[in-house]
Amino acid sequence: MNAQSADPVDIAIVGAGAAGLAAALALGREGRSVALIGPVATPRDGRTVALFDGSWRMLCGLGLEEALSDKAAPLCVMRLVDDSGSLFRQPPVEFRASEIGLAAFGWNVENADLTAILAEKAAALPGLTMIPGFVRAIEPEADGVRLTGDGFAPLKARLVAGADGRNSKVRAAAAIESRDWRYPQVALTAIFAHRRDHGDTSTEFHTRQGPCTLVPLPGRRSSLVWLTDPAEAETIVALDDAAFARRVEDQVQSLLGAMTVSGARGRVPMGGLSVERFGAGRMALIGEAAHIFPPIGAQGLNLGLRDVADLRDALEGAADPGGESVIAAYDRARRVDVRLRTGAVDMLNRTLLTDLVPADLLRGAGLLALSRIGPLRRFVMRQGVGDHTR
Ligand SMILES: Cc1cc2nc3c(=O)[nH]c(=O)nc-3n(C[C@H](O)[C@H](O)[C@H](O)COP(=O)(O)OP(=O)(O)OC[C@H]3O[C@@H](n4cnc5c(N)ncnc54)[C@H](O)[C@@H]3O)c2cc1C
Numbered sequence: 001m002n003a004q005s006a007d008p009v010d011i012a013i014v015g016a017g018a019a020g021l022a023a024a025l026a027l028g029r030e031g032r033s034v035a036l037i038g039p040v041a042t043p044r045d046g047r048t049v050a051l052f053d054g055s056w057r058m059l060c061g062l063g064l065e066e067a068l069s070d071k072a073a074p075l076c077v078m079r080l081v082d083d084s085g086s087l088f089r090q091p092p093v094e095f096r097a098s099e100i101g102l103a104a105f106g107w108n109v110e111n112a113d114l115t116a117i118l119a120e121k122a123a124a125l126p127g128l129t130m131i132p133g134f135v136r137a138i139e140p141e142a143d144g145v146r147l148t149g150d151g152f153a154p155l156k157a158r159l160v161a162g163a164d165g166r167n168s169k170v171r172a173a174a175a176i177e178s179r180d181w182r183y184p185q186v187a188l189t190a191i192f193a194h195r196r197d198h199g200d201t202s203t204e205f206h207t208r209q210g211p212c213t214l215v216p217l218p219g220r221r222s223s224l225v226w227l228t229d230p231a232e233a234e235t236i237v238a239l240d241d242a243a244f245a246r247r248v249e250d251q252v253q254s255l256l257g258a259m260t261v262s263g264a265r266g267r268v269p270m271g272g273l274s275v276e277r278f279g280a281g282r283m284a285l286i287g288e289a290a291h292i293f294p295p296i297g298a299q300g301l302n303l304g305l306r307d308v309a310d311l312r313d314a315l316e317g318a319a320d321p322g323g324e325s326v327i328a329a330y331d332r333a334r335r336v337d338v339r340l341r342t343g344a345v346d347m348l349n350r351t352l353l354t355d356l357v358p359a360d361l362l363r364g365a366g367l368l369a370l371s372r373i374g375p376l377r378r379f380v381m382r383q384g385v386g387d388h389t390r
Contacts, residue, residue: 008144009033010321012157014135014170016040018049018111019287019304020163021118025062026312027161028128032321035155037131037147038164040119042112045266046189048223049114050075050202050215050298052106055305064117071113073216074104076200083205083212104200106298108215108223110191135164138173140281144322145173159322160283161311163304166273168289174280180273180292183349185210186233187295188226189266191217192245195257198222203255204296210270210349211296212251221262224248225295227270227349237267270294274342278334282322284311291338293345303341310334 011027013020016038024036051059051072059068081092097105122128133151144156162170171178198216205212210227217223226248228236236247241261249259273292278285287304310333318326 008156008158009035009129010157011035011159011161012037012145012147012155013161013163014038014138014147015162015164015168015287015289016119016130016132017163017165017287018115018118018301019289019308020161021115021122022059022062022305023161023163023286023308023311024122024128024130025118025125026058026308027315028122028125029062030312030315031127032315033127033129035129035131035157036122037133037135037149037152039132039134040115040130042115042119044110044112044264046191046223046264047111047266047268048108048189048191048215048217049111049301050106050108051114051305052298052302053102053104055302056107058305058309062121064121067117067120068107068109068114071117071218072107072109073198073218073221074200075106075108075202075216076104077202078105079201079203081203081205083207106302108202108217110217110223135169138169138283140173140283145282157322158282158320159315159326162283162285162289163287165288166292168285170283171275171285171289174283174285176278176280176283176285177276178273179276180271183210183270183272183294184229185227185270185294185349186230187268187270188224188228188233188236189268190224190244190248191221191262192224192248192256192259193219193221193262194259195220196255198256203252205252207251210294213295214252214256215298220256222256226251227294227296230269233267237265241265272342272346274339278307278331278338279327282327284314284327284330286311290334291342293342294349296345296349299341299345303338306337307334 010032012035013023014037028034076097078095082090131152133149135147135149137148139146144158145160146156148154162168200216202215209229212226214222245259245261275290286307311330314326314329
């Protein structure tokens with residue numbers, strides 16, 4: 001396929017983040033011509049993604065297992081610690097992957113490593129053209145969508161997958177309404193080396209400002225995602241690495257012994273976004289173009305990979321990849337999953353941010369139920385890991 005040619009491509013994916021790259025790999029294998037448009041960026045800012053079992057198996061199915069295994073650590077135990085000071089505070093709750101017959105709930109990998117591995121695989125896929133340009137204009141037409149931008153000749157696609165993140169141009173071109181909101185929180189990210197073994201355990205401390213989570217990486221290293229209020233975040237960001245490490249060690253109750261910062265640190269203002277539909281007029285939205293919420297329970301990219309799996313399923317056997325039946329099937333498939341998870345994460349976050357007694361009671365009762373009721377625990381654990389390997 002030549003992206004400079006006048007022939008339309010079957011599918012153009014806009015945005016080469018993790019969701020767009022995974023979509024290019026998954027959809028480019030099905031014998032269709034696929035163009036992936038967007039620069040690949042792999043900045044290191046202390047961010048990692050915990051990929052649950054369903055996502056991991058999907059990526060392994062795309063041939064990434066060997067490359068990813070070297071860079072990822074398994075998550076065998078997930079521990080929740082109520083550090084909110086609430087009246088209804090519960091003892092820590094632990095979930096073990098072995099309770100649902102898995103070796104691990106998933107694997108944690110640096111964003112930059114995941115993106116680089118996906119991009120390397122995509123570059124070698126026949127039938128997939130990678131265009132490192134930026135899309136400037138998107139014009140829907142009856143038989144396709146015309147894309148123009150920097151660094152490439154205009155091209156037409158029968159289906160456009162919008163993987164272009166929060167300010168998605170594809171979403172705007174498809175006239176899909178979205179709602180976005182902010183939380184009074186900033187996520188601080190960093191990678192640490194530490195003295196004690198993490199034991200393949202991820203620990204989430206639920207504080208009044210939001211969760212503070214340590215997630216294992218290979219060796220005696222872990223990543224930090226700490227949601228806190230913006231004023232405190234500013235003070236913490238100003239600390240040098242040594243003072244920052246001591247502050248974090250304090251915050252996590254010296255769980256992993258002495259800690260040292262390894263590499264760059266990051267900060268991300270917290271917000272959410274939801275869309276009124278997942279596709280319209282030969283365009284489908286995937287990843288953060290379609291849903292954003294705070295990193296609680298590590299759902300974001302896992303949901304993005306389920307978007308990819310559902311789009312692949314909706315395309316199966318379709319004569320016209322951008323036809324109305326494909327868009328309608330995709331929209332139906334994504335509605336419940338995305339809305340349920342956006343709602344659940346939002347509710348948990350808000351029960352932490354308020355000190356209202358009913359909210360504390362609800363959260364305390366939830367944790368108690370999770371620690372005591374075996375079938376509920378196993379149900380929640382299975383929901384968490386997802387399955388999109390079909
Ligand atoms: C602190 C933090 C921790 C997280 N932890 C987890 C976790 O443990 N597990 C998990 O599953 N998720 C996690 N997430 C969520 C996860 O990181 C995101 O869901 C994921 O990175 C989003 O990927 P994306 O490809 O959809 O969007 P992006 O990474 O935003 O990619 C969008 C891409 O589109 C490109 N683009 C935009 N406009 C155009 C254009 N006009 N033309 C061409 N290209 C364009 C951009 O340059 C960018 O490369 C976390 C998020 C945060 C903030």
